[in-house]
Amino acid sequence: MSPADADRTTRQRIADRLRDDEAAASELSEELAVPVPVVYDHLEHVAESAGADERFLVAPPTCPDCGFDRFDDLLGQPSRCPECRSERIEEPIYRIEGTD
Template sequence: MKERPRQPFVPPRRQDTVRQELTALLREEGLTAKELSGLVGISEKEVLEHLEHLRIALHGRLDMTPPRCLECGFSFQKRERLKKPGRCPVCRSERITDPSFTIR
């Protein structure tokens, strides 16, 4: 059986930049990094990197709904990092909700 040559990966054509797309989506509703990743078509890690830049560029208008432990209810109110924490400091559970983001 003859193998077909692999086609190179061609990224989707974009009208706006990734950050412009993220900004438009976050103005409409609160979304998690995972949801944004699916909508924009980039990895969750890349979304978090873009959100860090947006937080600076928007001068504090990027709001984060903090993650919360599903076991004990602990809320990560003072957390500055945008990434979801690995485990709860109170009960050590790994069942934690994803933070969601909006733009005021």
């Protein structure tokens, strides 16, 4: 963590990271040294607090076995596919993008 990061909250660091580039929760967890479930908690708040000139975007989780991608909760990691019951679900990918 750089000295500049020391003054920012975890949510601010997540939001800044997602403004720079897309990321999965596991990537954010590794980069910010916080557990994945904590990242998911923060993502809910980051999504709600995106500025009026921003969009919080989510590439949904996907089942590599059957291609299902219509999961209900886009701010969490599903445990299994509702179609084929596979547990090999690819993580959702998050990004914050300006609307200009």
